[in-house]
Every structure is written in C-alpha cells, then in structure tokens.
Amino acid sequence: MVSKQQLQIVYGITIALLVIGVIAYAAAPVSAPDQPIRIMFKNVGGNVLFDHKTHTHDSGYGISCLDCHHTSEEGETQPELCGDCHESSSDDEDMPNRTDAFHIMCKNCHADLEVVTAPVDCSGCHFTAN
Amino acid sequence: MLNQNKFVVSHAPFWHNGSSVTERTYHTILAALPAVFFGIIQYGWPAISVVSLSVSTAILWELLLNRFTKRPATIGDGNAALLGLIFGMMIPAAAPWWAVLTGTFITVVIGKQIFGGIGGNVFHPVLVALAILKVSWGDFFDHDIALVNFDLNFAGIHPLSALKYYGVAAIDRFTITGLLLGQQAGGIGATFGLGLLLGGIYLMLRGFIRWEIALTFLAGVFVTASIFNLADASRFAGPVFHIVTGYTLIGAFFLATEDSSSPVNFLPMLIYGFGGGIMTVLIRNIGVYPDGVIFAILVMNLVHPLLDKIRPKALGKEV
Numbered sequence: 373m374v375s376k377q378q379l380q381i382v383y384g385i386t387i388a389l390l391v392i393g394v395i396a397y398a399a400a401p402v403s404a405p406d407q408p409i410r411i412m413f414k415n416v417g418g419n420v421l422f423d424h425k426t427h428t429h430d431s432g433y434g435i436s437c438l439d440c441h442h443t444s445e446e447g448e449t450q451p452e453l454c455g456d457c458h459e460s461s462s463d464d465e466d467m468p469n470r471t472d473a474f475h476i477m478c479k480n481c482h483a484d485l486e487v488v489t490a491p492v493d494c495s496g497c498h499f500t501a502n
Numbered sequence: 503m504l505n506q507n508k509f510v511v512s513h514a515p516f517w518h519n520g521s522s523v524t525e526r527t528y529h530t531i532l533a534a535l536p537a538v539f540f541g542i543i544q545y546g547w548p549a550i551s552v553v554s555l556s557v558s559t560a561i562l563w564e565l566l567l568n569r570f571t572k573r574p575a576t577i578g579d580g581n582a583a584l585l586g587l588i589f590g591m592m593i594p595a596a597a598p599w600w601a602v603l604t605g606t607f608i609t610v611v612i613g614k615q616i617f618g619g620i621g622g623n624v625f626h627p628v629l630v631a632l633a634i635l636k637v638s639w640g641d642f643f644d645h646d647i648a649l650v651n652f653d654l655n656f657a658g659i660h661p662l663s664a665l666k667y668y669g670v671a672a673i674d675r676f677t678i679t680g681l682l683l684g685q686q687a688g689g690i691g692a693t694f695g696l697g698l699l700l701g702g703i704y705l706m707l708r709g710f711i712r713w714e715i716a717l718t719f720l721a722g723v724f725v726t727a728s729i730f731n732l733a734d735a736s737r738f739a740g741p742v743f744h745i746v747t748g749y750t751l752i753g754a755f756f757l758a759t760e761d762s763s764s765p766v767n768f769l770p771m772l773i774y775g776f777g778g779g780i781m782t783v784l785i786r787n788i789g790v791y792p793d794g795v796i797f798a799i800l801v802m803n804l805v806h807p808l809l810d811k812i813r814p815k816a817l818g819k820e821v
Contacts, residue, residue: 387558
C-alpha cells in the first residue's frame with residue numbers, strides 16, 4: 373500500500389520531469405549542424421550512411437569541399453547541395469541524376485585511392501543484409 | 503536422511519518483512535540510473551528531454567487510466583515510472599516528443615493497463631510499444647538514422663548494423679572494452695554495458711530479478727553466437743561481441759526478467775532465458791533485423807505460460 377506522502381512525492385517528481393522535458397525539448401531541439409556529421413541516403417538499393425565529417429575533417433580524410441561540391445568556389449562556406457542540380461530522375465545527358473552522380477563521384481574517388489577502406493562494391497556502402 | 507532440506511514454518515503470528523512491489527520497482531530504477539546518467543552525459547540535453555518526458559508521461563498515462571477506470575491511483579508503486587524509464591533508455595536521443603508520448607501511451611495503456619494493470623500483462627509493456635513503433639515509424643527508432651546529427655567520438659554506425667550489412671570485417675573498428683564502456687550508437691541507456699552489468703548484478707544479488715532468467719539469457723546468446731562463429735567465423739561475429747552490443751544487456755537484466763511476463767518455476771525460467779538468448783542471435787545472424795532482442799523476448803513472453811506448465815510434482819500425489 374502506498375502512503376499519501378509517497379503519492380505526493382510521485383506527483384511532485386512527475387510535474388518536475390514534465391516541465392524539464394518540455395523545456396528541454398523546446399530549448400534544445402536536435403537540429404542538423406551547418407556542416408553535416410553523417411548523412412543517411414535512403415534508397416531502394418539499401419541505405420547508405422555517409423560519414424561526412426570523417427571525409428572532410430583534417431583528423432579524417434581531409435577532403436576539400438570542392439572535390440565533391442564541384443560547383444562551389446574556393447572559400448565558400450555554404451556549398452550547393454547535391455540535390456540542387458542532380459534531381460532524382462533526369463533525362464538530361466549533361467546532368468546525371470542523383471543516383472548516377474553519387475555513384476560516379478564516390479566510386480571514382482574510391483577507385484583512385486586504391487585502399488581497402490574505400491569500398492567500390494555495392495555492399496561496401498549500401499545496407500544490404502549479408 | 504538427517505540432512506534432508508525441509509521448509510520450516512514457524513507458528514503465527516507472522517511478521518511482514520517489508521518487501522513490496524514499490525520497493526522492487528524503486529530498486530530497479532536505482533539499478534538503471536548509472537546507464538541513464540551515462541546516456542545523458544553522452545547525448546546531453548536531448549537525452550534529458552527524452553528521459554524526462556518518457557518517465558513523466560508514462561506516470562500521467564497511468565494516472566489518467568486510473569481516473570478513467572475509477573480505480574485508486576497506482577502511480578505510487580513506481581511501476582509506471584520504471585516502464586517510462588526503460589522506454590526512454592531504449593530509444594535514441596533524437597526521438598521526437600510525439601513519438602515518446604505515443605510510446606509511453608502504448609507501454610502503459612496497451613501494454614499494461616488493458617491487461618488489468620501490474621502483474622497482468624502477458625508481454626513486457628515496453629517491448630510491445632517498441633515493436634509497434636519500430637514497425638510504424640522505423641526511421642525514428644533506427645539508431646543509424648536518428649543519430650546522424652550527433653558528433654560522437656566513436657564510429658557512428660550501430661555495431662550490429664555494421665555486422666549485418668558490412669560483415670565481420672567491419673566490426674574491427676569496435677573493441678570489446680570500448681563497447682562495454684558505451685562507445686557505440688544506440689538507445690540512451692542501452693549502450694553503457696558496464697553500468698547495465700553492475701545494475702543487473704545488484705538486482706540479482708538483492709533478489710529483485712531472477713538470476714536464472716538473466717544468466718541463461720546471456721548464456722543462450724553466448725552459446726548460439728559461439729556455434730555460429732565456430733561454423734563460419736568469416737560471416738558471424740564472436741559471442742562476446744553479441745553480448746556487449748545492442749539491447750543484449752538491458753534485455754537480460756531489465757526486459758526478460760519482468761515478472762508478469764516470465765515464468766516462475768526453475769526449469770521454465772532456464773528454458774525461457776536460454777530460449778530468448780537463442781532467438782536473439784538467430785534473428786541477428788539469419789533474420790532481417792540487425793538486433794533481435796525485442797522480438798526474441800516478445801516470442802518468449804508468448805510461450806511463457808506454456809513453459810510454466812512444467813511444474814514440480816505435487817507433494818503426496820502418487821504418480
């Protein structure tokens with residue numbers, strides 16, 4: 373049997389946690405940082421978890437923004453996004469669709485590197501159950 | 503004959519030793535706190551938001567149901583708070599508020615109160631909620647997707663996803679010590695293995711959970727993962743990796759041992775725990791999901807009434 377005093381303590385804790393929860397959700401929402409950390413590319417071939425920070429940061433591979441965001445200019449802090457030009461489906465021969473653009477960009481770079489950690493086969497990037 | 507164990511009962515009056523449901527739930531909450539605090543340190547304010555909202559709304563749903571069904575308030579026993587806490591521990595820190603609210607509603611109302619409240623639920627209420635939410639809004643509860651905006655000082659991919667999708671070679675980046683110390687993506691309070699282990703040992707020593715279930719669950723995972731690993735080490739990870747990753751430890755100590763949805767007799771408890779461990783690794787290694795703990799324990803919850811048919815022989819009854 374729970375005493376009235378115990379019940380009051382539970383009421384107090386509930387209200388306190390509710391207030392903390394609501395304030396914390398409002399004050400500190402989870403939002404995407406200016407420079408992405410990881411990006412999940414969802415697609416029918418199996419999702420791809422791209423570690424943007426590891427590719428760009430000096431402690432990682434230190435790749436220049438321009439190597440991938442090829443339309444940007446030197447020193448630009450907000451490069452154009454891939455999807456701004458490369459649409460999900462495209463008949464334009466000069467503008468590959470998004471899937472082709474990613475495949476060309478990622479695979480060519482990985483193939484040039486010739487290191488084991490840079491996969492070029494499908495299952496090296498796509499989430500496909502083994 | 504002289505050394506025969508006998509159950510000796512003294513004569514009346516009897517004295518209650520003070521143990522209660524309330525004591526049990528608050529000690530379980532206490533045992534879970536190290537893992538929760540670790541999650542809060544790791545993920546910061548978002549983790550505080552999720553856990554606070556999860557615990558408070560679980561209590562409020564229960565209170566609302568108490569009022570609605572015109573029954574006395576049961577929130578004082580701490581069970582709703584415990585369920586809210588475990589739900590909060592298992593979901594990613596980026597879970598939106600409405601998902602937490604829906605999750606605690608399913609946990610408390612559909613998982614527990616519909617069955618008549620504490621002690622009446624067939625399945626672990628939190629697992630019912632997680633299974634429904636994972637099927638309904640998988641992306642919000644997929645740790646790989648939900649945690650993309652968190653800058654972690656270890657590999658951002660969930661270790662079981664790395665194993666499932668990229669094979670054994672991809673788990674070289676994880677060390678057992680690191681995984682045990684929480685260096686893995688996952689639920690807020692489900693990744694700090696050492697904290698969960700200490701909490702579990704405390705609960706077992708105090709008799710708040712049954713060691714028979716917790717240890718056989720881990721043994722089931724260990725043995726099954728060892729068999730797979732011995733059969734083909736190039737495809738299947740070793741047993742220790744399976745024990746320290748995903749929901750294994752929180753499953754062994756805080757989920758499988760829930761008293762209403764687990765057996766009470768000795769042999770059934772061993773079968774239940776071991777079966778849960780086997781199912782976990784089967785789902786992980788040959789199933790679709792990277793982690794199998796949720797569905798493995800739900801399946802064992804389902805068969806537990808059958809397992810409890812295995813009873814000790816009644817005294818004095820002729821065979």
